Amino acid sequence: MFIKKDLRKIPVIFSDAAEESKREEGQQMKDLRLARRPAEFKGSIAPLCQPVYVPSLQAITSLSLYDCQISNLDSVNFLASSCSQLEELNLGRNPLKHIPEDVANFPSLKSLWLDDCLIEGPIPTCLYALEKLEVLRISNNFITEIDEKQVAKWKNMQLLCLDGNLIESIPQALDQLTKLQKLLLRKNKIKKLPEGVPGSSHEDLTLFHISSNELEALPSSITKCTSLEIIYANANKIISVPTDFASLKALTHCNFSSNRIEVLDDSFVERFGSPDANAVCSKDPNVSIRFERNPVLSSEVRHLSQASDGNDMDIS
Numbered sequence: 185m186f187i188k189k190d191l192r193k194i195p196v197i198f199s200d201a202a203e204e205s206k207r208e209e210g211q212q213m214k215d216l217r218l219a220r221r222p223a224e225f226k227g228s229i230a231p232l233c234q235p236v237y238v239p240s241l242q243a244i245t246s247l248s249l250y251d252c253q254i255s256n257l258d259s260v261n262f263l264a265s266s267c268s269q270l271e272e273l274n275l276g277r278n279p280l281k282h283i284p285e286d287v288a289n290f291p292s293l294k295s296l297w298l299d300d301c302l303i304e305g306p307i308p309t310c311l312y313a314l315e316k317l318e319v320l321r322i323s324n325n326f327i328t329e330i331d332e333k334q335v336a337k338w339k340n341m342q343l344l345c346l347d348g349n350l351i352e353s354i355p356q357a358l359d360q361l362t363k364l365q366k367l368l369l370r371k372n373k374i375k376k377l378p379e380g381v382p383g384s385s386h387e388d389l390t391l392f393h394i395s396s397n398e399l400e401a402l403p404s405s406i407t408k409c410t411s412l413e414i415i416y417a418n419a420n421k422i423i424s425v426p427t428d429f430a431s432l433k434a435l436t437h438c439n440f441s442s443n444r445i446e447v448l449d450d451s452f453v454e455r456f457g458s459p460d461a462n463a464v465c466s467k468d469p470n471v472s473i474r475f476e477r478n479p480v481l482s483s484e485v486r487h488l489s490q491a492s493d494g495n496d497m498d499i500s
Contacts, residue, residue, distance in 0.1 A: 190217060191328070194224055194231055201240045212243035217438050219274075220254035233259040233266075241266040251277040259285050263347035276300055276321070288313035295319035298344075303327060312337045323347035323368070329352070337359040348370055354378060359385045368393040370416065377403045384408035395439070403428050407431050418474070430455040441476040448480060 190197065201213040206372050218224075218232070225231055228250065238493070242265050257280065264270075264286060272295040280301040288310040294317060294326045303325040311320065312334035320338070323345050330346075334356035343366045351372040358367075374397040382392050382407035390413040392406075399420040406412070407428040415438040416445035422443040441463070448458065448465075457467025459481055466471040475481060 189220075191261075193401045194218065194221070194350050198237045199334050205240070214243060215246045216244050217248045218252065219248045219250035222251075222254065222318035225249070225252045225254055227253060227255045228259065229263060230253055231264040240268045242268060245269050246272040247276065248274040249417070250274045254278040255280065255453050256282070257287065260284055261289060264291075268292065269434075271295060273297070283308040283310060285310045290314065293317065294323070294340075298322045298325070300324045306331060308447060309334065319343045319345055319453050320344040323349070325349055330358070332357050339363070341390075342366070344368070354381055356380060359383055362388075364384065366391040366393075369397065370394065373394040373398060375399065375401070376401075379403045380406045382406050382409040382412065384410075387411055390414065390434075395400060402426050404428075410434060413437070415439070425449070425452055427451075435471050437471070438473040440475050440478065444477050445475065445478045449499045463487070 186417040192200070205212050212231070231352050247267065247270060254275070260298070267290065269292055270290055271292050273290070273293060274297040276297045276299040278301055279419060280367055281304060283298070283303060287308070289458050296311070296314065296319070297316060299321050300323070303322065305327070306329040307322070307327055309331070312331065315337050316394070317338055318340050321343070324347065327346060327349035330351065333358070334358045335355055338361055341361050342363055344361070344364060345368040346371040347368050351369070351374060354374060354377055356378040359412060362385050364386050366426060367382065369387060370393045374394070377394070377399065380485065381403065382389055383403070384407050389409055389411050392412060392414070393416045395416040396419040399417070399422055401422060401424065404426050408424050411434055412432055413434050413436050415435070418441040419500060420443050422440065422445060422446060425440065425448060428451065455468055456465040456471060456473055459465055459475045463474060463476040463481055465475065
């Protein structure tokens with residue numbers, strides 16, 4: 185859907201909002217889209233943090249500052265105290281290296297976007313204090329670590345996107361994020377996943393994205409995550425599919441391409457079939473599982489060839 189850009193300057197937007205509120209009592213601005221305004225912000229959110237704007241800011245539930253070339257959030261405490269009803273904040277595609285502790289002061293924040301910034305090191309501590317968060321997108325940064333002791337605070341998290349970072353390990357405590365629906369860890373440096381991530385505690389998890397990492401195996405607990413519908417595990421170093429993978433009854437799509445899988449167990453083949461000429465297992469009409477660029481393809485070809493030869497001998 186195309187959304188026409190608001191061409192009004194920031195002072196005019198707030199002046200018009202104040203006038204509208206006077207004309208129509210109770211009619212207040214809820215959604216404030218200020219994306220792609222580098223000339224107005226000049227690297228800082230200070231132009232937005234003016235006392236005269238407070239009456240309008242108090243009703244805002246969604247604020248977008250996407251791609252404004254904001255490099256510091258020094259005035260964010262003013263914004264947090266003024267936007268008491270703010271639920272969604274988009275700071276994506278800004279050259280932010282530091283996230284100040286005052287970001288933790290947004291009392292109602294449920295969705296935070298920090299994609300495509302320049303954030304380095306561990307996930308900023310202040311983000312764990314946002315315990316109402318349901319959506320956190322912090323992809324394509326330079327994040328190296330998730331805090332084992334802090335991450336369990338995200339009890340309400342439904343979508344956690346950490347794609348495109350430098351994370352090497354995932355904490356066991358992620359199994360306590362029981363409301364997760366989507367977990368995206370694509371393009372990191374993860375070598376191993378702890379048992380339970382994903383696992384039986386993730387009763388609502390439908391999408392798990394772990395492609396382009398350095399995994400040699402998926403945890404056996406993934407087969408206990410019975411809500412999973414889509415798994416992307418391509419471009420790793422996985423040598424085998426977990427036993428009981430066929431028990432994932434909700435599964436509709438899985439990609440194991442570009443791994444090191446040599447053999448598929450009997451229960452897997454019984455439900456999903458062997459890879460066909462397109463490297464796809466599709467015996468179950470409701471599921472598609474891809475195996476391009478895996479050794480199992482060669483072994484399946486040999487197996488089919490031998491079966492064919494044996495049938496010819498029987499017939500003769």
